[in-house]
Amino acid sequence: MSARACTARSRVAFCIALFVALPSAGCAVGGGTIRIAADRSFEPQALEQVAPGMPEAAVVAALGLPASFGVDDRGRHYLQYNQLRIGAQMIAGGTGVIGVNGTFALGSTTGFDVRVFIEEGRVARVAQRTFHAAERADR
Amino acid sequence: MKARLRLIRATLMLTMVTSGCAVHRTSVYDGREFPLERIQQISARMDADAVRKRLGSPYATGVDADGRRYWEYRYRGQQSTSAGGGLLLAGFVASQASVGGEVRVVFDATDRVGQVIWEIAGADAYRVLGGGGGE
Numbered sequence: 001m002s003a004r005a006c007t008a009r010s011r012v013a014f015c016i017a018l019f020v021a022l023p024s025a026g027c028a029v030g031g032g033t034i035r036i037a038a039d040r041s042f043e044p045q046a047l048e049q050v051a052p053g054m055p056e057a058a059v060v061a062a063l064g065l066p067a068s069f070g071v072d073d074r075g076r077h078y079l080q081y082n083q084l085r086i087g088a089q090m091i092a093g094g095t096g097v098i099g100v101n102g103t104f105a106l107g108s109t110t111g112f113d114v115r116v117f118i119e120e121g122r123v124a125r126v127a128q129r130t131f132h133a134a135e136r137a138d139r
Numbered sequence: 140m141k142a143r144l145r146l147i148r149a150t151l152m153l154t155m156v157t158s159g160c161a162v163h164r165t166s167v168y169d170g171r172e173f174p175l176e177r178i179q180q181i182s183a184r185m186d187a188d189a190v191r192k193r194l195g196s197p198y199a200t201g202v203d204a205d206g207r208r209y210w211e212y213r214y215r216g217q218q219s220t221s222a223g224g225g226l227l228l229a230g231f232v233a234s235q236a237s238v239g240g241e242v243r244v245v246f247d248a249t250d251r252v253g254q255v256i257w258e259i260a261g262a263d264a265y266r267v268l269g270g271g272g273g274e
Contacts, residue, residue, distance in 0.1 A: 060265075068237060069269050070258030079265075080258075 042083070044112060047128065054123045059116055066116075077118045084111035084131065164220050168239065170213030171198045175240045176268055178212075178257050185252040190244055203245065207253065213241040215260065237261065 042063050049062045059079060060066070066079040115127040177193045190210065191197075197210035216238045240259035247253035259268060 065262035065265050066269070067262065068258050068260040069265050070240075071256060073254070073256050075254070079269075 042081075044083075047114060047126065050116060050123060050126055052123050052125060056118050056121050056123070059118075059123060063114075063116075076124070079116045079118065081114040081116070082111070084109055084113065164218070166216055166218045166238075168214060168216035170215060170239070170241070172214050173198075173212045175214070175259055175264065178240060178242050178255075178259065179268070181242065181244060181252060181255045181257075183252050183255070187246065187250060190252060194242065194244075197244075207245050207247070208250075209243050209245045211241070211243050213239075215239040215241055238264070240264070 046062055050059055056079070063081055067082045068080040069078065070080070071077055109131045112128060112130045114129075117124045117127070173194050180193050181190055187210075194212050198213045199211040200209070201211070202208055217235055218238055219235045237260035239261070240257065242255065242257040244252055245254040245256070259265070
């Protein structure tokens with residue numbers, strides 16, 4: 001192989017390497033979902049098991065550990081469960097084995113959250129909110 | 140020439156590795172740390188000193204829409220994990236969990252605790268501090 005041919009080949013190879021390396025190291029585009037959930041996933045049907053009078057421990061057995069718990073502005077104890085999925089588009093400014101630095105452009109939220117109110121250790125009532133995927137205004 | 144070819148090979152190798160898999164974990168907190176385990180010790184009729192003794196200095200103080208003075212303690216965070224795979228990070232999945240807690244201690248006209256509103260986040264926190272709500 002002549003020296004000129006070898007140089008041309010190495011230039012082409014170098015350009016291909018740069019073409020692949022620069023976008024992947026400098027900018028990447030991806031799509032996926034972000035999941036926000038309690039310690040254990042459950043289906044919405046599992047909520048049908050939760051009824052007034054049920055002990056708090058039975059709620060935890062049915063739905064898992066809550067994402068949070070507390071006392072609201074009316075003094076009511078509650079367990080909060082989230083089962084949300086946020087569709088997302090991501091534009092990352094760099095990728096690496098140990099990290100992705102990027103900007104998230106969040107999309108629509110689907111799923112539900114549930115607040116189980118507890119009085120004297122038993123379920124008093126259940127409040128639920130369902131998120132429907134956002135629809136484009138121009139549709 | 141050999142050195143240049145080695146450089147090209149190394150660049151390609153690095154590119155394949157970096158674009159093949161990426162995992163990222165972040166924790167972002169808002170507020171100031173305070174003892175979450177003492178939140179449930181705050182009760183009605185306590186004076187401000189007793190609250191301060193248990194929770195420390197408030198992160199924020201204010202007056203609500205009903206003219207009641209309140210103290211706020213807040214240390215909330217989001218722990219996120221994301222993973223991407225494929226050339227140029229074609230897809231990713233991520234999860235997010237809330238951690239920490241917050242309290243609003245509302246004082247009555249006699250400067251004693253009238254109302255306590257709080258929330259502690261995280262399944263692990265419930266395992267340690269939860270249970271027996273309202274008992």
